[in-house]
Amino acid sequence: MGGESGPSVIVPALLNCLSKHKSVEAILYGDLQEVALYLSLCHDQALLSRIELVHCEGEVLDTDKPSDVIRARTPSSMSLAVEAVAKKYADACISAGNTGALMGLGLINLRTLPGVSRPAICTTFPTISGRSYVLDLGANVECSPEQLHQFAILGSLTAHLLDDIKEPSVRLLNVGVEEGKGSNQLQRTANLLSADPQLNYCGFVEGDGIFKGLANVVVCDGFAGNIALKAIEGFAMMIATILEDLLRSSWLARITLGIMSRSFEGLKHRLDPALYNGAYLLGLHGIVIKSHGSASKKAFENALEVAIEAAKHNLPKALAPLLTDKFRTNQKESV
Amino acid sequence: MGGESGPSVIVPALLNCLSKHKSVEAILYGDLQEVALYLSLCHDQALLSRIELVHCEGEVLDTDKPSDVIRARTPSSMSLAVEAVAKKYADACISAGNTGALMGLGLINLRTLPGVSRPAICTTFPTISGRSYVLDLGANVECSPEQLHQFAILGSLTAHLLDDIKEPSVRLLNVGVEEGKGSNQLQRTANLLSADPQLNYCGFVEGDGIFKGLANVVVCDGFAGNIALKAIEGFAMMIATILEDLLRSSWLARITLGIMSRSFEGLKHRLDPALYNGAYLLGLHGIVIKSHGSASKKAFENALEVAIEAAKHNLPKALAPLLTDKFRTNQKESV
Incomplete structure (x- = not known):
């Protein structure tokens, strides 16, 4: 354990x-x-x-x-x-x-689901309007355009199955939203995604766009995804530490916190990293959930909830035929 | 303008x-x-x-x-x-x-300073213990190990000159801290940095480590740096929006905010992205500061402060001889 x-x-x-x-x-x-x-x-x-x-x-x-x-x-x-x-x-x-x-x-x-060469680590990020699926978060440091295309399909189908979104919007994480921005690899990936009629590909998104809820699914390689995830974790922890110091610093602060506790609970509920713990190893013939190594009790409980949600939807079993359809259609079209 | x-x-x-x-x-x-x-x-x-x-x-x-x-x-x-x-x-x-x-x-x-092939966008990130210089933040989407080595030297000298740190600690942004993590490019960069006797290279750092203040200088390519910067900006804006909604939601909240205003000012002062606006185009024979396009008055004022600080230290002029020394020494050693 x-x-x-x-x-x-x-x-x-x-x-x-x-x-x-x-x-x-x-x-x-x-x-x-x-x-x-x-x-x-x-x-x-x-x-x-x-x-x-x-x-x-x-x-x-x-x-x-x-x-x-x-x-x-x-x-x-x-x-x-x-x-x-x-x-x-x-x-x-x-x-x-x-x-x-x-x-x-x-x-x-x-083993991997049909058409998937490597699984991706995927979790949901909180956004101003709900949550977005982001993948890969670190399983594949370098990804080919074909792999990123697979992640886009996996993410889109997962958002469709778990969040009941009809045509999830998919965006590629980049350093600008204009066409032509980013590496050649990203350009090739954008071409693949926009040519896929079964994806609702909406273009590039920058790091801040994730939290603005500009896409239901954000696709990136494991390097960029991991850097973003960890940076936000670190930033959130820094805020929490500063807030704690601030509230400990005076009796007035402690009293006002007491008065405001319900409002602050609401805020904590939206921001607490514990409530976003539990990442899918997406693309396998079975549900495997990765919890943060330093997860608290509440955070591990959330990872259990993620597993239960995936199991209730029988996620890999539901994904398999959709993936087969998707890859079959794509192959037909490319013939 | x-x-x-x-x-x-x-x-x-x-x-x-x-x-x-x-x-x-x-x-x-x-x-x-x-x-x-x-x-x-x-x-x-x-x-x-x-x-x-x-x-x-x-x-x-x-x-x-x-x-x-x-x-x-x-x-x-x-x-x-x-x-x-x-x-x-x-x-x-x-x-x-x-x-x-x-x-x-x-x-x-x-033009660029001696030994510098391309300038880097560099700014300071707030950390639990002060601030860290992070570069590149988007000028060079793909970087060679040699370029990242130049950024490490530029960042280290800047932290030394502006923050009066004797031997600034330098780390490379990566998806793990263990040796062997990350791409071949990063491995080669780590070798270059640890072989440079004039750098206080301390190994890899993950995204969260930036905010823990684990390094005075964090080096990365412009893609990773930009993704991290924008993700944090987006996250901070989301928190600000949620907090505002929360405080607007009740008269009790507004009153307690009034009581707490001084404490909250302290928190805002530490977290306000406006106070980190103003990035150096580091590595040029002259001071060029980039402000965020959507900067507020306060944020643009901060960019002016960054320019004044750099001008007071005559940054490029102070960097030039140090860079010449550094590259000369490295070249001697590699002979």
């Missing part, structure tokens, strides 16, 4: 989640001694009966190379969780561990 | 700036009829006598191609302002207009 805090965060988050979702059952892979400690704090026997425990001593460290993890003979909590999805014991798996290893295990055990 | 608001923002900002800095004089290039309208609101004759007006009908539009601007026969307010620096009529020029055109005019009129 990975992440920086392991069972101390994951078990309480799971207990909260199971008390909300009565029809959900869980399998916990990890060091059962440690897990038992946190489970013992729960006295709801009916709830506990919905958790299956699988003891496992193998562990994937953040420093482990994905290739070593895949070749390892001793199963790890991560490899067992991914296998459970492959063998249909589970509808989704969630991990807060090593992203590269999770991606490698996902690829080996679940 | 460029930018989205032109003289209506620039003239009042300049008047404020001149009233603060008694030894500063200004030359205004633009449509004098329009300028006069805003100048007429000022009745301080001594202050007005420090402003020289140069009428000019030519204008660079945001949609103009840099190559067309450089070749244009009619001088524009932008070309005259850059020429004024080249001809030593002015110590610095500030523009809120077309970035590509400003860069082109800067290159043609001012």
Whole structure:
């Protein structure tokens, strides 16, 4: 059981989640001694009966190379969780561990959906009007135009299935919105996207446009996506620290915060990075959700919610025929 | 006179700036009829006598191609302002207009400092502990390792000169901090930087590390830098909008805001993007400052402050011998 805090965060988050979702059952892979400690704090026997425990001593460290993890003979909590999805014991798996290893295990055990060469890490960013799907966020540092096209299709179909948007608007992340801006690779990608009749491609978007809600789906390579995601996380954390210092600085501030608590809760609810934790490894024959390594209990709970939402929509199964149709049509047209 | 608001923002900002800095004089290039309208609101004759007006009908539009601007026969307010620096009529020029055109005019009129092949757009980002210089922010979408090495030297020397830091820490923006992360280009750049004995190179930094103040100088290509900058601008604007809605939503909120105004001013002062407006076109034989096109009066005033700070330190003149030393030493070592 990975992440920086392991069972101390994951078990309480799971207990909260199971008390909300009565029809959900869980399998916990990890060091059962440690897990038992946190489970013992729960006295709801009916709830506990919905958790299956699988003891496992193998562990994937953040420093482990994905290739070593895949070749390892001793199963790890991560490899067992991914296998459970492959063998249909589970509808989704969630991990807060090593992203590269999770991606490698996902690829080996679940393989990619039709027409998808590599999965993308995808999550939703808050916008002024709702949320936008952004991908890739770091799985593929360099991407070919063809791969970015695949991500556009995956993102568009996901926004359609999960957010019920008829024709999701898709934009490419760039350093300007004018045609001709950006690298040759981006120009070629823009051509591919605008030539695809099944995509509602709307042109380029700059970093600020994501938060203005200018697109339902924003496509970028894993380098740009990861830089943007982490920069915003860092900026949000800085604001939170400054606000906290400010509110601690005087009794007047503490009193006014008390008066304003409901309004501030509203703001926190919109901005809290915890509420955007849980990224899809999109493009696999199975649901794999990556939680932030340093996720809090609330943040891990959100990753569980993301997994449940995807499982309810049976996301990979719903994507597969749509992808087949899409790629078939594209191939026909290009003949 | 460029930018989205032109003289209506620039003239009042300049008047404020001149009233603060008694030894500063200004030359205004633009449509004098329009300028006069805003100048007429000022009745301080001594202050007005420090402003020289140069009428000019030519204008660079945001949609103009840099190559067309450089070749244009009619001088524009932008070309005259850059020429004024080249001809030593002015110590610095500030523009809120077309970035590509400003860069082109800067290159043609001012040429690059020794050892610098292309200038970089550089600005400071707020961090939890102060500020960090980040470059390039969009002038060079794709950069060679050698160019990134030049940016590292430029950034390091600038932080040394302006912020009086003895050995500024320099880091490369990447999707992870472990060696081996990122593209081959970044690996090669890391090798160049760590082999330079005159740089305090400290390794990679992720997007969130900028705001944690993990480096005095963060180096990246213009694509990554621009995406990060704009994403943060967009995120900050979204927060501001949500906060405003929240505070407008109830009388209680408005009263508490009144009580808290001083604390909130402190927060705003740290976060207000206006206070980080004004980017150096670093690496030219002259000071050229780019203001955001949609800068408010306060933001443009900050760009003027950035120009004055650079002029007080005589930045390009101070950089030139240091760069010569640095490149000479590097060349000696590589012999």
